[in-house]
Amino acid sequence: MTSNPRQFAIVTGASSGIGYELAKLCAENGFDLLIAADEPQINQAANDFRSLGVEVEAVEADLATIEGVDRLYEAAGGRPADALLANAGHGLGHGFLDQDFTEARHVIDTNITGTIYLIQKVGRDMRARDQGRILITGSVAGFMPGSFQAVYNGTKAFIDSFSFALRNELKDTGVTVTCLMPGPTETEFFERADLLDTKVGQQKKDDPADVAKDGFDAMMNGEGDVVSGWKNKLQTTLASVTPAGVLAEYHRKLAEPGSGED
Numbered sequence: 001m002t003s004n005p006r007q008f009a010i011v012t013g014a015s016s017g018i019g020y021e022l023a024k025l026c027a028e029n030g031f032d033l034l035i036a037a038d039e040p041q042i043n044q045a046a047n048d049f050r051s052l053g054v055e056v057e058a059v060e061a062d063l064a065t066i067e068g069v070d071r072l073y074e075a076a077g078g079r080p081a082d083a084l085l086a087n088a089g090h091g092l093g094h095g096f097l098d099q100d101f102t103e104a105r106h107v108i109d110t111n112i113t114g115t116i117y118l119i120q121k122v123g124r125d126m127r128a129r130d131q132g133r134i135l136i137t138g139s140v141a142g143f144m145p146g147s148f149q150a151v152y153n154g155t156k157a158f159i160d161s162f163s164f165a166l167r168n169e170l171k172d173t174g175v176t177v178t179c180l181m182p183g184p185t186e187t188e189f190f191e192r193a194d195l196l197d198t199k200v201g202q203q204k205k206d207d208p209a210d211v212a213k214d215g216f217d218a219m220m221n222g223e224g225d226v227v228s229g230w231k232n233k234l235q236t237t238l239a240s241v242t243p244a245g246v247l248a249e250y251h252r253k254l255a256e257p258g259s260g261e262d
């Protein structure tokens with residue numbers, strides 16, 4: 001256990017995109033970091049954050065697995081986390097029947113199983129200390145059936161819902177739960193999900209630094225949720241009064257393979 005007076009944050013999926021920017025904000029605000037991702041690129045991110053003057057440990061682990069999450073948790077060495085930013089996740093394009101089931105399951109295991117397992121482990125410690133902040137990266141995708149990204153949108157509907165429920169369960173404690181719900185954001189997400197030939201893959205997207213700032217600020221203020229960006233706020237408001245079949249048809253136009261311009 002360290003006697004370091006700085007606060008301590010665990011950030012998953014910190015090697016790129018929104019998670020990188022979240023971890024950077026934590027470092028800029030004086031949090032020591034334990035960061036994780038599945039690829040060696042996480043070590044480069046760790047070097048970047050160390051240059052901001054905080055202590056950083058990086059773990060390379062597949063957070064879709066219980067073993068990977070356990071390894072991340074153990075790397076904290078018992079140091080209590082002041083903040084957990086559960087952000088790691090990925091998508092998967094194409095029609096469900098055309099997807100490789102192992103890949104589809106990896107989306108569920110990363111976005112749901114590994115995410116909530118880590119939240120349970122770290123959340124129990126926070127509740128015992130009656131103190132802590134949990135930020136979960138959900139998505140506006142959770143508001144609509146995701147034709148040609150069906151499994152992914154389903155995982156984010158789970159996460160958006162889970163986040164509000166956990167927040168309510170902890171309302172009489174010093175632990176806050178915040179759900180960050182980004183819209184399409186300029187990260188490696190679309191390439192990784194094989195969505196580059198789709199309309200959503202090619203459209204102009206939000207800046208991950210802006211999205212992360214919205215999430216970080218909401219977490220620090222203990223807010224329940226934040227939809228990043230006014231267009232996305234409007235879209236989620238409309239989605240709540242639009243029939244699911246209409247939303248699914250809308251999503252088809254965005255995510256069907258070949259729906260992009262080239």
Ligand SMILES: NC(=O)c1ccc[n+]([C@@H]2O[C@H](COP(=O)([O-])OP(=O)(O)OC[C@H]3O[C@@H](n4cnc5c(N)ncnc54)[C@H](OP(=O)(O)O)[C@@H]3O)[C@@H](O)[C@H]2O)c1
Nearest residue numbers: 013015017018037038039063088089139184185187188189
């Ligand atoms: N981009 C968008 O439009 C958008 C919109 C709404 C919500 N989101 C959500 O935002 C979060 C971050 O995504 P992003 O857009 O920033 O994409 P990204 O640039 O691809 O970043 C994803 C991060 O998660 C990590 N990750 C993915 N699967 C993992 C696994 N099984 N184990 C460990 N690390 C894993 C990646 O590391 P490795 O590369 O090492 O696996 C990477 O650090 C995700 O939860 C995503 O669903 C994204």
